[in-house]
Amino acid sequence: MTTSPLSPHLQIHKPVLTMIFSITHRISGIIFAISLPFLAFWIGSSYFAPTLFESLSVFFNYALIKLVFIFWFFALNHHLLNGLKYFLWTFAKGMELNQVYLISYCILFINLIMTAIFSWSIFS
Amino acid sequence: MKGSAKWYWQRVSAMILVPTSYWFVFFFLNNLESSQAIMLNSLNNFFVKFLMILFFFVAAFHGRLGLVTIYQDYFDSDKVKLYSRLTDVLLLLVILFILPIILI
Numbered sequence: 549m550t551t552s553p554l555s556p557h558l559q560i561h562k563p564v565l566t567m568i569f570s571i572t573h574r575i576s577g578i579i580f581a582i583s584l585p586f587l588a589f590w591i592g593s594s595y596f597a598p599t600l601f602e603s604l605s606v607f608f609n610y611a612l613i614k615l616v617f618i619f620w621f622f623a624l625n626h627h628l629l630n631g632l633k634y635f636l637w638t639f640a641k642g643m644e645l646n647q648v649y650l651i652s653y654c655i656l657f658i659n660l661i662m663t664a665i666f667s668w669s670i671f672s
Numbered sequence: 673m674k675g676s677a678k679w680y681w682q683r684v685s686a687m688i689l690v691p692t693s694y695w696f697v698f699f700f701l702n703n704l705e706s707s708q709a710i711m712l713n714s715l716n717n718f719f720v721k722f723l724m725i726l727f728f729f730v731a732a733f734h735g736r737l738g739l740v741t742i743y744q745d746y747f748d749s750d751k752v753k754l755y756s757r758l759t760d761v762l763l764l765l766v767i768l769f770i771l772p773i774i775l776i
């Protein structure tokens with residue numbers, strides 16, 4: 549297995565924008581990975597456990613759980629939009645510091661608008 | 673898998689996940705309030721089944737690559753092995769839960 553050196557502890561980094569977007573990329577990825585079995589079970593159970601599906605749907609429609617889904621979408625969308633930035637970096641595009649800052653703020657702005665639309669949609 | 677292969681497949685799977693994730697979000701919003709009968713009806717379509725299984729398979733694969741990379745950055749190799757196996761179990765569940773929709 550790996551013998552590569554471990555990353556230094558997060559708290560020793562000065563919180564700069566690139567570092568914040570990097571660590572939130574990882575955190576949002578973890579959040580979405582954890583949500584996957586639940587979502588797969590919800591969809592699959594409509595076929596193999598119909599009564600459980602109905603109960604789960606009732607649970608998913610509680611206002612508090614809908615708020616969790618809004619946070620879930622915000623995390624997914626952050627991971628997705630920020631991932632597009634890394635895809636640009638793969639081709640060595642958008643790597644100047646001013647471009648990095650501009651793209652990062654755009655990611656946050658677009659995500660806030662899309663999350664607002666998602667919130668409106670889930671509550672209407 | 674070699675580091676460079678991981679890096680490459682992480683990006684290939686990401687490109688598949690960009691459209692399929694947004695498609696999944698639309699499906700999720702459209703069916704959040706669906707009864708079991710309506711949900712089955714929504715799933716009873718070749719393209720829906722195909723996209724759904726594609727999304728969950730590729731997301732599980734992409735998630736495994738990402739999670740193991742995180743483990744390798746922060747934990748020693750014994751823990752990396754243990755956490756990778758636990759992740760495999762979690763993602764195997766994803767596959768087991770979603771595959772039965774083929775039978776609808």
